[in-house]
Amino acid sequence: MSEFAAFFLDQAEASPHVQFVYDLAARRIVFVNGAYQTVLHGSLNGVNAELPALLQRLHPDDLAYLAHYWAKWVQNEINDEVEVRLQAPGKPNQWFCLTPSYQEVDGRVLLGGTLRDVSVNKRYQENADLFNSRKNATLEILSHDLSGSFIMVQQIAEFLHEEVVAPENSRIPEMLRVLATTSRDSVKMIRELINIEFLTSANSDLKVNRVDIGAILRVPLDQLQLGQRLLGHHFTYTLPDEPIYANLDVNKFTQVLINLVGNAFKFTPDAGYVAVHIAPGPGTVLIHVIDDGVGIPLAMQPYLFERFTKARRPGLRGEATTGLGLALCKTIVEWHHGNIFVESTEGIGSTFTVEIPRSEAVAASVRPRWSNSTRKGGGV
Known part of the structure; x- marks a missing residue:
């Protein structure tokens, strides 16, 4: 063994993350470091015998996703890190991030990798996203409630000033x-607060994770439904029956949803209806925000998503607008490789639709070769 090989072997053994090398032709792990024992609680000598049971612990929603990457990995076409979940009875899912590598040595294909336990970071991110979703939905509700009250006070004061001697x-x-x-001024300050929050989020770095879009968006939708029920508005939503995964920056994407719902309320009378429907499309996820409000003039619709659009107008309760909200929504949706479009008829209402691709749209029937492997010493 050369001094360089010995150096890298020592580095691997000292790593707190699982590092391994898999011989594709032999279908065997030919090297794994000591972290395998502490992170995955296995035996170094029994790693190949233990591999089928380990693979059986993969979350069922991750199987097709991982099969897609496996097909790319064995062809040396993968550059991305891959996140997967392992299940254990009575315990939270354990999240792992795989950094794959590919080498050909003397005609043999070796698949290497580093497996990092990112469960703590995942739970921290999920809690942060949950907090931000609830906060942003609450701010949107308060902005409508407080703005409406202040606008009413303003109108009464102006009326009294003109009528009372x-x-x-x-x-x-x-x-x-x-x-x-x-x-x-209070109405202006409230809207500026909401706009600053949206602009700050839009200008931060994109942090994308593979998430169940229904589970993620349920949180702000629940909050919006509770708030609108308290304010006397009609708001409903529907979610997919089965999990649908998409690659999202959760904070940015939930703000797009909240912005679209907020706009719907802005242009819908108090007795009107606003609904959100999330459904699967062919390789995509469709989010529809529907209202029966005043609608958008046909001549203005081509300009809706422009910055400082000439289509901007005050809300039914006098809410001001910057003309930036829908432009930012469009930008964020496009960052997610999606599209946003609108259908609207004056006097009838509007439907805004966001379409984004599913996370590696792989047929659910595709499963890894190794998912049913049971032979001793077998591998991927």
Whole structure:
């Protein structure tokens, strides 16, 4: 063994992550470091015998996903890291990130890899996404509630200022002007807060993870439904019956959804209806945001997704708009390799549709060769 090979072997043995080399023709693991014992609780000498049982612990939703990458890996066509879940009875799923490598040595194909336990980071990210989703949905609800109240106070103050004849030297006109100005400024401040939150999120780095889109979006949708029920509005949503996976920046994508729902409420009377339907498409996920509000003039529809669009207009309750919201939604959707489009008729309502690709749209029937392997010493 050369001094370089010995050096890299020592490095592998010192690593806290599982490092392995798999001989494709022999279908055997020919090297695994000591971390296998501490991370996966296996035996170094029994790694090939233990491999089928280990593979049986893969989350069923990850099998087709991993099969897709396996087919690319054996052809040396994979550059991405792959995240998978292992199940254990009575315990949370264990998340692993695989960094694959490929080598041909003396005509033999060797598949190497580093397997890192990222369960702690995953749970931290899930909690952060959950908090952000609830926070953003709550802010959107409060913005509509508070804005509506302040706009009403502003309108009443302006009406009284015009209609009431105040006594000479009375401070009532001045106080009504202050009340109207304060209410108008409060509405502006509330909307600016929401816009800043959206802009800050849109300008941060994209952090994409493979997630069950129904499970992820249920959180803000639940929050929006609760808030609108308290405000007396009609809001419903439907989710897919089965898990559908997509590669999402959860924080950014949920803000797109919240923005679209917020716009629907902005242009729908209090007695109107807003609904969100999430459904599978052919290799895609479709998110429909539907309202029976005032609709969008046909002449304005081509300009909706432009920055500072000339199609912008105040909401039914006087809510201001910057003309940036839908442009940012379009940008974020395109970052996810998707499309956003609208169908609308004045006086009838609007439907905004977001279409994004599923995570490596692989037929559910495709399963890894190794998923049913039971022979002793067998491998992938």
